[in-house]
Amino acid sequence: MQDLEEILVENPVIAAIRNDAQLEDACSGKPKIVFVLYGNLLNIKGICNRLREAGKIIFIHIDMIEGLKGDALGLEYIKKEANPNGIITTKVSNVRHARNLGLIVIQRIFILDSLSLDTGIKNMKDHMPDAIEVLPGIASRIINSIEDRVSLPIIAGGLIKTKKDVLECLSMGAIAVSTSSTNLWDL
Numbered sequence: 263m264q265d266l267e268e269i270l271v272e273n274p275v276i277a278a279i280r281n282d283a284q285l286e287d288a289c290s291g292k293p294k295i296v297f298v299l300y301g302n303l304l305n306i307k308g309i310c311n312r313l314r315e316a317g318k319i320i321f322i323h324i325d326m327i328e329g330l331k332g333d334a335l336g337l338e339y340i341k342k343e344a345n346p347n348g349i350i351t352t353k354v355s356n357v358r359h360a361r362n363l364g365l366i367v368i369q370r371i372f373i374l375d376s377l378s379l380d381t382g383i384k385n386m387k388d389h390m391p392d393a394i395e396v397l398p399g400i401a402s403r404i405i406n407s408i409e410d411r412v413s414l415p416i417i418a419g420g421l422i423k424t425k426k427d428v429l430e431c432l433s434m435g436a437i438a439v440s441t442s443s444t445n446l447w448d449l
Contacts, residue, residue, distance in 0.1 A: 266348075266366055266392050267415045267437065269295065269319060274432060275449050276440040278419065284444065285309060289316035292448045297321050297350060297419075297440050302328035303339075310344040321368060323350040334359045341365060350395060357389040367391040368417065373404050383411050395419045395440060400427055402434035409435040425449060 277293035279285050280300045288296045289312060296318045301309050306327055313320050322340060330336045332353055340349065341363045348366030360367045369391035371382035386394055391414065396405060399418030408416060418431035419440035428449055431439050
């Protein structure tokens with residue numbers, strides 16, 4: 263697989279799916295990258311197989327998989343059973359474990375205030391994920407603050423509902439956006 267940053271530059275709109283209907287839309291839609299934000303131990307392999315058959319690059323948000331404990335053993339299970347290209351996680355402890363398994367890691371951070379911004383940046387520098395996803399994505403001014411302090415690809419996600427939101431995030435320094443708004447997937 264080519265470099266993550268190159269893939270994000272070439273595919274700046276990421277399909278974030280939360281249900282089977284969005285799974286089907288993602289399989290037939292334009293986005294090459296898919297963030298899987300739902301599933302459980304029984305169906306995650308099938309979800310990934312369906313996406314892989316459609317030629318998609320798959321990232322599973324392991325903190326959102328029902329029945330899965332987000333620890334080293336849970337990561338090994340996901341790698342072995344679902345075999346995604348990478349994972350998304352909010353837990354810094356998972357970054358190291360997932361990288362050791364050869365998975366690409368996107369660390370999701372919620373920026374609520376200046377303390378959460380500083381903590382998020384410290385965690386990124388300490389654990390070095392492959393990319394970060396900043397939420398809420400509509401707070402695009404924050405992207406510049408992060409971009410000035412870390413040299414990682416930045417994905418904006420959360421509350422991105424319009425083409426204007428997408429363009430604003432990209433113009434403020436995000437390399438890509440993730441959205442569950444299917445009407446934006448063909449941008």
